[in-house]
Amino acid sequence: MTPLSQDAMREATRLTRGGRLGEATALLRCVLGGLAGKAARDTPPNVIDGEATSMPDTASPTTPAAPPLGWRRPVRARAGAPDAAQPPIGGQFLARSYAGAAGRLGYKLYIPSTLRDAPAPLLVMLHGCTQSPDDFAAGTRMNALAEEHGCLVAYPAQEKSANAQKCWNWFSPADQHREMGEPALIAGITRAIMAEHRVDPRRVYVAGLSAGGAAAAIMAQAYPDLYAAVGVHSGLACGAARDVPSAFAAMRRGATVLVQPEEGRRIVPTIVFHADKDTTVHPRNGDQVIAQSATAGALRVEVVEGQVAGGHPYRRTIHADASGQAVLEQWLVHGGGHAWSGGSPAGTYTDPRGPDASREMLRFFLEHPRRD
Structure with a gap:
């Protein structure tokens, strides 16, 4: 994908100032989703419609009838590729719905065949833009890892509405x-x-990708008493934006002001x-997500360089407390x-x-039960 353009940021700002928040928000949604949009029939031709369609990889910002930004479609399944959203033999992948004061939200729950009588860990996975629980489960292979470790995995589903x-x-x-909006629903x-199944309350975790990663960071800040640890993949720090223009700015170069956790609040391992x-x-x-959590006092930093066989090199930075326990862990994937x-x-x-983000996240989570 090409970098966000100044033209897009100016357009979002112009729409917002003109009171056209729906159009500005649709533009932001398409940017974060990484999709091409068709020109809306009832909006100016340089506004991306909410109902977006993919463009070929060879498309450019000047392609006729294309939006003003250059996009590439997301990596999708190859023909004949196994569907990892289908649970391994013995497991159950159930559709559920939750209703509360903040509204209603559907989700899918994976119950592994390896679940035992002892209380189990629970991982809540928040998908990215345009994705679904099945798609996210397939891409992350988290259900297969749940079979290995006897974990429950929940996938809340954002509604198009x-x-x-x-x-x-x-x-x-x-x-x-x-207890507001989407955090209350999640x-x-x-x-x-936790009420329906035997879940270990000390081993409840949340993770997400992109918009889901930003939402996971919010959940960790809002509910440090509920989630023992958090995983943020390609996301943003809690409070990185307050509206459409600031969201564009944060996505392009990071948040201008980093919101600090409340004093005395438990630091959620990240x-x-x-x-x-x-x-x-x-x-x-990603640096700012770590910085937002790095208020637990002096942490010892260790940096490890690595290389996936036949894949990407990476840098893994570990922030450990005085006892040697890793509090924060940051993976920077070179070339991804x-x-x-x-x-x-x-x-x-x-x-x-x-490297395998799913396996490393689950490893990190299981190393960090909540300590009250």
């Missing part, structure tokens, strides 16, 4: 706080699963994955783009060349 591109509204102040799903060639969400945002690292081509927005 809430966002035309099915993005989590991480840039909306109404969706950034405890926390409600988490608590409903693992971040971001690629240094991500032109949808600048990798500086806006995609789930190490994911399966059976899902969208994946980079099979690794």
